[in-house]
Every structure is written in structure tokens, then in C-alpha cells.
Amino acid sequence: MRIESREKDGVVILDLQGKLMGGPDAETFKTTFHKLLENGRKRVIVNLHGVDWINSTGMGILISGYTTMRRGGGDLRLLHVSDRIRSILYVTKLNLIFKCFDSEDEAVASFLDG
């Protein structure tokens, strides 16, 4: 899993590339989210456009990122969720927790709107 970070209107966008499946990915994400909070970056979009698939361990990584951001007073939202990932979100009812967007502009605006 490769993570590239960029910023748009004060919102951090993490572009993921590869498969989100546990192993070393968990530690990479943990460090990334803690660093973001340390630097006062509390509004994060995880862009899943480049993610081929995810398993439940990878879902746990996203949940961990979400709870880290929420406990730090921020939020994490998902962008470009494929049908395959969306079906995991639905069956586990995590679609009730994660806000998902198909457009980057809309995802960024959702933070600016409050």
C-alpha cells in the first residue's frame, strides 16, 4: 500500500494505491494519522480510487483511522469507494459511520460546510 498526501482548501487528502489488507499497512496508517493530528490536521479524506480491494483487516485500519481522528476532534471521510468496497461497508453496516463521496470537490466541500 502506497500513501501520498496532498492538501486542498485545508483538507488533507490521502491518495491510496494498492491493496489495503493488514500486515505493515496498519502501522503505516497509525503513524500517518497520529502525525496529522500532531500537526493540527483534523480534516482528512481517504481517496480509495487506487485501491483494488480491501479485506476486513484493512477495514479495521480505516476504522482505526476514523476513531483516531474523531477522538482528536477531527473527521475522516472516504472518496471514490468502489462497488466491491461499498458492499463490505453495507454488509458490516459501516456505511452508517463512514461518509462516502464520489466527487473530490464534494468531499472537500462537506468539511467546509461543517
Next chain:
Amino acid sequence: MAGTVVLEFPSEYKFLNIVDLVCNDVVQNLCENRETANEIAISVIEAVTNAIEHGNRECCDENVRISFTCKEDRFCVEVADCGKGFDYQCYLQNIPDPANVYHLRGRGIYIMKSMMDSLEFEMVPGHGMKVRLEKVLKPKAAGEVAKN
């Protein structure tokens, strides 16, 4: 698809991608329903992840064996590890509330049970845990199979 496709590989996460590629290729030739194909692929990845993580404890010297078979109207997958097994009954009977965001783990069996038509576990003494997954398929129209 005639016969059985078998893969065997060491317990390393990097092999999950090969499993996914093979599974998708096999399923797409049998089933035109994208949702069904996704449910099978997701469940297979969960079963193999469990075998690597909980069965073989990520020990590269221990292999995972997976077989794909099409039996009449259903697609059957068996995933076998070399581990000591785990209390799957506990997971089947006490599935954590999936809506509880604080649960980072424990969704794999829930996902497989929700997405497949049949899910069975068997502890094979001296060999490890075997998981059987089945999904009923709507057959492709005759022309569709030929096209793929």
C-alpha cells in the same frame, strides 16, 4: 469450468493478490452478476486472510491451500491451513455488532456468512482448519460463456 483449480502458497499477505486474480478470473467465466462475483471474491479473501493470520499465524513455512470447484449450480471454495484451529463456533454465535465502530477486528466470518450461501468449518486433526464456502450461481447465457 470443468474440474478443480488449486493454489498452494506460503502464508504471506502478498499472495492474496494472486488468489484474488485467479478467483475473479474463474468466477467471471461462470457468473455474469457483478454483485455475486464481488461477494465470492470478498469472501475468498476473508477466508484466506483468516488462514494466514489466525490459522498459520503468518508463519511462512506453513502453506495455505485453496481450491475452486464448480458443482452444477454452485461455486465451491475450500481453504485449508496448517494451524491448530480456533473456536469458530464462538465467532459464528457471538458475532460482534458490526455497527460498533470500535471493533477493529472480528468481521471476517460475519462477512463470509452474509455473502455466501453456505459456510462450514472443519478441523482436520493433524492437518489444520478447512473452511468450505458455497455460492449458488445463476448460469450465464450460452453466448456469454463463449464471449469470455
